[in-house]
Amino acid sequence: MNSEDKLRYEINYCGGCDVCRDLLGNSCLVFPEIFRLYDKERERGEKISTGELRNLVDLCNFCALCPCLNIRQALLSAKTEYGEKYGLGFKIRAIENVDRIGKVGGTLPILSNFFLQNGVTRGWIERVAGLHRARKFPKFPKENFPKWVSRRKANIGPGTEQERKVAYFAGCTAKFFFPEVAKAFVKVFEMNGIEVYYPEQKCCGMPAFLEGDTKLTMEFVKYNLPRLMEAVAEGYDIVCSCPTCGYFLKCILKAGAYHSPEYTDSLVVSDGGFLKLPRGGPILSTVHDGFSLVWVEFLNTYLRDDGYFSSISAKKRITVAENTYDAGEYLLKLHSDGEFDTRLGPLSARVAYYPPCHLREQKIGKPYYHLLRLIHGLSLEAIDEIYCCGSGGIMGFKKCFHPLSIKISGRLIAKLKRIDPEVIATDCLSCRLQFNQLTPYKVLHSLEIIKESYDNYQSHSEPRKA
Ligand code: SF4
Numbered sequence: 001m002n003s004e005d006k007l008r009y010e011i012n013y014c015g016g017c018d019v020c021r022d023l024l025g026n027s028c029l030v031f032p033e034i035f036r037l038y039d040k041e042r043e044r045g046e047k048i049s050t051g052e053l054r055n056l057v058d059l060c061n062f063c064a065l066c067p068c069l070n071i072r073q074a075l076l077s078a079k080t081e082y083g084e085k086y087g088l089g090f091k092i093r094a095i096e097n098v099d100r101i102g103k104v105g106g107t108l109p110i111l112s113n114f115f116l117q118n119g120v121t122r123g124w125i126e127r128v129a130g131l132h133r134a135r136k137f138p139k140f141p142k143e144n145f146p147k148w149v150s151r152r153k154a155n156i157g158p159g160t161e162q163e164r165k166v167a168y169f170a171g172c173t174a175k176f177f178f179p180e181v182a183k184a185f186v187k188v189f190e191m192n193g194i195e196v197y198y199p200e201q202k203c204c205g206m207p208a209f210l211e212g213d214t215k216l217t218m219e220f221v222k223y224n225l226p227r228l229m230e231a232v233a234e235g236y237d238i239v240c241s242c243p244t245c246g247y248f249l250k251c252i253l254k255a256g257a258y259h260s261p262e263y264t265d266s267l268v269v270s271d272g273g274f275l276k277l278p279r280g281g282p283i284l285s286t287v288h289d290g291f292s293l294v295w296v297e298f299l300n301t302y303l304r305d306d307g308y309f310s311s312i313s314a315k316k317r318i319t320v321a322e323n324t325y326d327a328g329e330y331l332l333k334l335h336s337d338g339e340f341d342t343r344l345g346p347l348s349a350r351v352a353y354y355p356p357c358h359l360r361e362q363k364i365g366k367p368y369y370h371l372l373r374l375i376h377g378l379s380l381e382a383i384d385e386i387y388c389c390g391s392g393g394i395m396g397f398k399k400c401f402h403p404l405s406i407k408i409s410g411r412l413i414a415k416l417k418r419i420d421p422e423v424i425a426t427d428c429l430s431c432r433l434q435f436n437q438l439t440p441y442k443v444l445h446s447l448e449i450i451k452e453s454y455d456n457y458q459s460h461s462e463p464r465k466a
Pocket residue numbers: 013014015017018019020021066067068071
């Protein structure tokens with residue numbers, strides 16, 4: 001079955017199930033269209049055309065709100081197949097490589113900012129690169145994070161003997177546009193006596209993955225994987241401040257890897273012919289939350305490591321995935337072990353905490369919410385997990401998707417406006433860009449608030465505005 005047929009199958013499956021007709025009718029643009037196409041096919045006998053399916057796959061921003069993995073996997077596989085068959089087009093190639101944009105734009109930040117903040121040049125850029133002219137583009141800072149690291153000369157490489165040490169996977173947005181977030185990461189971890197190593201790294205691959213560009217996605221993964229493996233071998237935990245990078249390294253990359261003979265051959269088969277496998281879906285799996293006993297015959301017949309990344313060693317993908325943590329998850333674990341430095345100074349602000357979609361998919365709860373609650377003086381309200389900001393990373397910048405992205409975010413933005421906070425805290429910089437676009441509120445990464453609180457402990461005893 002090719003990917004388009006698989007997508008047709010999943011559309012029929014969703015049509016028969018019907019749960020998401022109401023559940024996601026307001027939070028996702030895909031399901032209203034799925035049910036429209038499904039109803040039309042059933043009522044009028046008109047087969048859904050390839051053109052309609054190509055439009056459908058472009059509506060998914062991979063927020064992962066849908067209850068079943070199969071539909072989003074089918075959408076992405078079909079999108080990848082269409083990309084290979086019809087080509088991606090210059091406009092997508094121009095904006096999908098955030099790593100390249102960050103490096104090139106960061107070389108001459110004043111000039112880049114002039115072109116990207118000016119109405120006339122934005123009109124040209126929209127025509128040539130498909131970047132919507134109304135989308136606020138973040139400014140390139142004078143000094144991005146990699147430059148700061150090299151100036152600081154404290155980028156301790158593998159081989160040190162420090163007990164607690166992390167390899168920081170910063171992600172393109174923090175590296176090139178919001179270095180204050182990456183610097184806050186370094187400060188907070190160092191405050192807790194943890195050595196921070198910044199290994200050579202490129203984009204995690206998620207934007208190219210979502211655009212259906214297999215070649216570029218694999219290029220990034222093949223660059224990052226050996227460097228992260230080396231860090232793990234030297235005793236580093238990989239820690240991400242970006243939930244999308246974390247989701248990619250922890251979940252997407254290792255999907256199916258536990259079913260590979262490379263992994264299962266090293267396990268002991270029990271008397272009844274069962275293997276104890278980490279639990280997780282066979283496709284775009286979530287983080288395993290336990291173990292399942294799987295009958296070997298069933299495994300060999302039905303479960304295979306034949307997904308997107310199966311050409312890469314399963315053991316390497318598992319090693320990286322199992323040693324990667326979200327920064328909030330890591331710090332909260334420190335706190336529950338009684339090792340988190342709680343010399344947090346008071347801050348005064350009404351904060352709305354928004355847990356991003358790709359944090360939710362890591363199944364680690366809302367670690368930053370619990371950490372922020374340790375700060376005296378913050379009035380904190382967490383938003384529950386059924387909202388999506390609609391941004392979808394670079395998707396929200398595309399001329400064709402910008403208005404759709406605003407439409408998806410409608411419920412969340414209305415909710416934020418009802419709360420009317422002084423600060424929105426969120427760990428996803430893509431959400432931050434969307435909130436900067438659509439709300440008047442100050443937006444901070446939770447790590448920036450924790451850093452500020454540490455600073456305030458050292459310098460003040462009175463609450464200071466966050
Ligand atoms: S995603 Fe799952 S729950 Fe939702 S309609 Fe499809 S099959 Fe049903």
